[in-house]
Amino acid sequence: MKTITGNYRLQITFLLTISFVLFSFSTALAQGQTTPRKTVVDFNGDGKTDFAVLRPSANAPGAQYTWWIQNNGATDFTAAPLGLRAIDVPVPADYDGDGRSDIAVFRFQNTGAGGSNADAGNWYILESSTNQIRIEKFGQAGDNATVVDDYDGDGKADLAVYRINTAAQGAGQAYFLYRGSLNNPAGNITYVPWGMRYGSQSEQADDHYMGDCDAEGRADFAVQRHLDITATSSNTPAEFHILTATGNYSIQYFGWKSDRVVPGDYDGDGKTDLCVVRGFNISPSQITWYIRYSGGAADDAIPFGQGSNFNFSQGDYDGDGKTDIALFVASRGEFWYRSSANANTATAYRWGNAGTIPADLPVAGYNNR
Numbered sequence: 001m002k003t004i005t006g007n008y009r010l011q012i013t014f015l016l017t018i019s020f021v022l023f024s025f026s027t028a029l030a031q032g033q034t035t036p037r038k039t040v041v042d043f044n045g046d047g048k049t050d051f052a053v054l055r056p057s058a059n060a061p062g063a064q065y066t067w068w069i070q071n072n073g074a075t076d077f078t079a080a081p082l083g084l085r086a087i088d089v090p091v092p093a094d095y096d097g098d099g100r101s102d103i104a105v106f107r108f109q110n111t112g113a114g115g116s117n118a119d120a121g122n123w124y125i126l127e128s129s130t131n132q133i134r135i136e137k138f139g140q141a142g143d144n145a146t147v148v149d150d151y152d153g154d155g156k157a158d159l160a161v162y163r164i165n166t167a168a169q170g171a172g173q174a175y176f177l178y179r180g181s182l183n184n185p186a187g188n189i190t191y192v193p194w195g196m197r198y199g200s201q202s203e204q205a206d207d208h209y210m211g212d213c214d215a216e217g218r219a220d221f222a223v224q225r226h227l228d229i230t231a232t233s234s235n236t237p238a239e240f241h242i243l244t245a246t247g248n249y250s251i252q253y254f255g256w257k258s259d260r261v262v263p264g265d266y267d268g269d270g271k272t273d274l275c276v277v278r279g280f281n282i283s284p285s286q287i288t289w290y291i292r293y294s295g296g297a298a299d300d301a302i303p304f305g306q307g308s309n310f311n312f313s314q315g316d317y318d319g320d321g322k323t324d325i326a327l328f329v330a331s332r333g334e335f336w337y338r339s340s341a342n343a344n345t346a347t348a349y350r351w352g353n354a355g356t357i358p359a360d361l362p363v364a365g366y367n368n369r
């Protein structure tokens with residue numbers, strides 16, 4: 001009897017252990033903690049944003065871009081030619097799912113005489129796992145591919161674009177389109193009608209915002225809109241319309257329409273926060289970063305940077321899981337970041353050619369609008 005009881009207890013303990021593991025796993029799934037958000041612009045996968053700039057070979061459209069990448073905290077660097085100035089945009093993301101950002105560009109207009117090459121919508125991805133260029137066709141001329149993100153939550157970035165009418169086309173529905181690496185293996189495209197153009201003036205259109213607002217593991221759909229869509233000045237209040245991947249809709253009243261959006265997780269809770277920058281389009285002036293923390297702390301207004309600097313480059317440079325406010329000072333070839341791990345100390349790192357024309361562009365600014 002004792003032996004049987006012993007086995008019985010063993011079985012119960014075993015079953016309890018299994019149940020607990022299953023419960024923990026399902027809870028984690030429900031909370032979306034299985035695919036933590038990856039560090040942006042992290043080419044060696046050490047959890048720190050790297051210092052990376054795009055340098056065109058000449059001051060002309062179509063000039064060859066070279067990616068100059070200094071791995072943060074290391075001495076080695078990479079110089080990889082990929083992309084054409086004013087024809088391609090950088091879309092660094094982890095497409096192959098190995099935990100390292102891949103060098104990649106999206107072509108938003110055709111090359112060749114009269115656009116004869118019909119190559120708009122091409123993606124050129126240098127996969128870190130194979131060191132091979134992968135070419136994909138997704139999207140069309142005029143699409144905005146900086147919404148690239150992981151929409152299906154499998155740990156691989158999905159080809160994605162935000163498509164909105166031009167001012168000449170006038171008012172109309174905007175869309176997020178993506179081809180999921182997990183859910184759309186047959187090449188099917190997911191269309192999500194979100195955002196709109198509401199007038200024929202250049203500013204009368206929603207700007208996209210990107211990120212995972214609920215830390216559920218999948219990218220959400222968000223746009224920045226005039227609070228008053230009849231307003232003719234962009235220096236007026238804005239609202240963010242957010243649709244999560246699970247279907248929750250919310251509105252956040254935050255900032256001005258003319259503010260630059262600089263998405264990131266500034267409090268490190270895994271949820272993307274709203275963050276905008278103001279004061280960069282007049283010189284000399286104080287640049288101010290406005291943050292609404294998803295963790296619930298009071299809104300912040302942080303002065304950081306001066307003058308007419310358009311090269312914001314937010315990322316997690318110190319690797320503590322919190323996005324650091326950052327900008328690239330092209331005239332000095334320096335990254336300046338506010339280290340969240342180090343009492344918010346301003347830190348400079350020289351990487352880039354000072355004052356060259358055309359100037360180096362920080363890769364981390366790829367999703368700023």
Ligand SMILES: [Ca+2]
Pocket residue numbers: 093094095096097098099100101102127128129
């Ligand atoms: Ca990769």
Ligand SMILES: [Ca+2]
Pocket residue numbers: 149150151152153154155156157158180181182
């Ligand atoms: Ca994916």
Ligand SMILES: [Ca+2]
Pocket residue numbers: 264265266267268269270271272273293294295
């Ligand atoms: Ca957050």
Ligand SMILES: [Ca+2]
Pocket residue numbers: 315316317318319320321322323324339340341
């Ligand atoms: Ca940080």
